[in-house]
Amino acid sequence: MVRKLGNKRYSADISLGKDPLTGERRRRQRIFSSKKEAEMYEEEQREMYRLNRVVGERKLKFPVIVKLYLEHCKLHGKPSYYANQRYLINKHIIGYFENSDFIAITTRDIKNYQQKLIDTGLVNKSINNVMITLKNIFNKAIEEMVIPSNPCDGVKNLKINNKQMSFWTPDQFKEFISLIDEDDFLFKVFYTFAYLTGMRCGEMLALNWNDIDRYKREINVHKSLNYLNGEVVITEPKTKNSIRRVSVNKKLIDLLDLWREKQIDMFYNLNIRHHDEIHIFQYREKPPTKDIFSRRIRTICNKGELKPIRLHDLRHSHVALLIDQREDHVTIKERLGHASIKTTIDVYGHLFPNKQQETADKFDTLF
Numbered sequence: 001m002v003r004k005l006g007n008k009r010y011s012a013d014i015s016l017g018k019d020p021l022t023g024e025r026r027r028r029q030r031i032f033s034s035k036k037e038a039e040m041y042e043e044e045q046r047e048m049y050r051l052n053r054v055v056g057e058r059k060l061k062f063p064v065i066v067k068l069y070l071e072h073c074k075l076h077g078k079p080s081y082y083a084n085q086r087y088l089i090n091k092h093i094i095g096y097f098e099n100s101d102f103i104a105i106t107t108r109d110i111k112n113y114q115q116k117l118i119d120t121g122l123v124n125k126s127i128n129n130v131m132i133t134l135k136n137i138f139n140k141a142i143e144e145m146v147i148p149s150n151p152c153d154g155v156k157n158l159k160i161n162n163k164q165m166s167f168w169t170p171d172q173f174k175e176f177i178s179l180i181d182e183d184d185f186l187f188k189v190f191y192t193f194a195y196l197t198g199m200r201c202g203e204m205l206a207l208n209w210n211d212i213d214r215y216k217r218e219i220n221v222h223k224s225l226n227y228l229n230g231e232v233v234i235t236e237p238k239t240k241n242s243i244r245r246v247s248v249n250k251k252l253i254d255l256l257d258l259w260r261e262k263q264i265d266m267f268y269n270l271n272i273r274h275h276d277e278i279h280i281f282q283y284r285e286k287p288p289t290k291d292i293f294s295r296r297i298r299t300i301c302n303k304g305e306l307k308p309i310r311l312h313d314l315r316h317s318h319v320a321l322l323i324d325q326r327e328d329h330v331t332i333k334e335r336l337g338h339a340s341i342k343t344t345i346d347v348y349g350h351l352f353p354n355k356q357q358e359t360a361d362k363f364d365t366l367f
Contacts, residue, residue, distance in 0.1 A: 010038040069140040107154040124158040167317040198318030210276040242337035
């Protein structure tokens with residue numbers, strides 16, 4: 001609505017309805033020196049509204065945007081990702097930004113927040129994870145037409161000093177297996193399986209007996225197992241490329257068959273019906289957690305003089321084994337389920353032997 005105020009001035013008072021979330025009236029008011037300018041502004045604002053381009057009209061509070069962001073994570077992400085994001089926001093973000101004014105936040109404010117995280121002693125990798133989530137929240141605010149740009153865009157990630165990769169040689173792994181008691185046969189099978197397949201722990205825990213193709217000696221990897229609030233959650237693997245078939249050797253198949261016989265007897269004593277959809281590494285009513293196999297590594301190593309490694313380092317050990325056997329990058333990529341050959345080279349390239357001298361020596365034959 002345009003109306004004359006006197007002194008050759010005109011007011012443009014535009015109502016754009018109510019915000020569906022806050023219930024507040026969307027309203028724009030401006031003063032112009034001519035009626036034509038006021039009418040042009042009114043038409044421009046109504047057109048922008050029709051095109052859903054009005055930014056800054058929605059006065060949504062930070063907790064509301066967080067709620068919308070988490071709803072998006074729950075709808076489109078894995079349950080474990082949603083739980084991780086909720087935990088991270090509650091622990092590091094919500095308390096700092098809860099009463100903030102979205103429009104007023106600048107890149108300098110975000111850098112100050114990053115510095116506060118540094119001052120708490122949080123490691124750089126964790127700080128970067130927090131900043132990624134914060135940036136996603138601000139992107140949600142842009143999507144909801146609350147802010148025009150993301151103040152996190154000008155904030156760089158902190159440098160991460162990667163620790164030297166740990167892995168066991170075949171002799172070290174044999175020593176580790178020799179330290180496992182016969183009563184702990186499941187652990188012997190689990191760690192051997194991890195070392196000879198390079199599969200992720202969640203992928204292994206999700207395996208059922210019907211995921212083994214004994215004729216082709218292949219493992220069908222198409223799911224991952226995690227625990228969320230004490231309940232088993234089965235999801236797709238880490239990436240689409242993680243859905244794969246992993247070839248295994250005959251001795252590993254024989255070892256699995258021997259474990260299956262022991263598992264059948266164990267289930268019989270527990271009065272649990274055994275069938276092909278039972279998880280391979282299950283030894284009671286519910287499948288085990290990752291922590292059980294992770295903690296046991298150190299316990300076993302303490303029986304000898306072997307330096308313990310992380311459970312995930314068995315995956316690295318598998319790659320080191322493949323490289324030692326002169327397998328190529330593509331084969332390793334396919335076994336690990338990497339999204340691209342670049343990932344394989346970036347992570348494990350330093351383990352491959354340096355062939356520069358071998359290449360240079362060939363030049364002697366040219367003259």
